[in-house]
Amino acid sequence: MMFAAAMVAVAITMSLALARALLGPSVYDRILALNVFGTKTVLFIAVAGFLFGRPEFLDIGLVYALINFIGTVAVLKLMHYGELGWIDGAGEHDDL
Amino acid sequence: MTLFADALSWMLLLGGGMFCVISGIGLLRMPDLFTRSHAAGVTDTVGASMILFGLLLQAPDWTVAVRLVLIIGFLILTSPTASHALAQAALGDGYKPLLGSMKPTAGATKARS
Numbered sequence: 001m002m003f004a005a006a007m008v009a010v011a012i013t014m015s016l017a018l019a020r021a022l023l024g025p026s027v028y029d030r031i032l033a034l035n036v037f038g039t040k041t042v043l044f045i046a047v048a049g050f051l052f053g054r055p056e057f058l059d060i061g062l063v064y065a066l067i068n069f070i071g072t073v074a075v076l077k078l079m080h081y082g083e084l085g086w087i088d089g090a091g092e093h094d095d096l
Numbered sequence: 097m098t099l100f101a102d103a104l105s106w107m108l109l110l111g112g113g114m115f116c117v118i119s120g121i122g123l124l125r126m127p128d129l130f131t132r133s134h135a136a137g138v139t140d141t142v143g144a145s146m147i148l149f150g151l152l153l154q155a156p157d158w159t160v161a162v163r164l165v166l167i168i169g170f171l172i173l174t175s176p177t178a179s180h181a182l183a184q185a186a187l188g189d190g191y192k193p194l195l196g197s198m199k200p201t202a203g204a205t206k207a208r209s
Binding site: 002003005006008009010012013014015016017019020023026028029031032033035036039040042043046047050055058059061062065066069072073076077079080 | 105106109110112113114116117119120121123124129132133136139140143144147148150151154156159160163164166167170171174175177178179181182184185186188189191
């Protein structure tokens, strides 16, 4: 029963984070909201795994945490440098 | 012993859920990007760790516990890095934090009326 309560709390947080993602004036608010949403998804999967008695869900949660972090950093790099890869001809590998 | 572990894990679960909701509300109410990243940080560290520790006490065997410890460790490692990268990128793009002396409208992100 407590798992259901924790899941409801996490679901509420996810909807609040989505609201911030929609409202967010700047793009960085949206990235922040999606980062929070991703972390909440990890928690949601972990608690759901315990609620349904399926410990395999924790692997999914761990993988989701990894991918969420890498996605956030990739989008940040895209926003900051305007380019994920290297522009041909420009200083080669200068931002490594 | 199990009653104590159950009671403790229920409290941790509910406390973690409460912290998550509080940080969700903080995410909406904070006037500026950098204060919002604080609200997001609250949930990434305290809310997530409390819920996952609550689950850890309920773990049936050690394989599940190891996965939970891995998730907790990974979240603790990556969420500060992500918030730092976010603040760095935002500052780099000219978003100034909203200081007390400035009018709310002067900040890069206008305060919601």
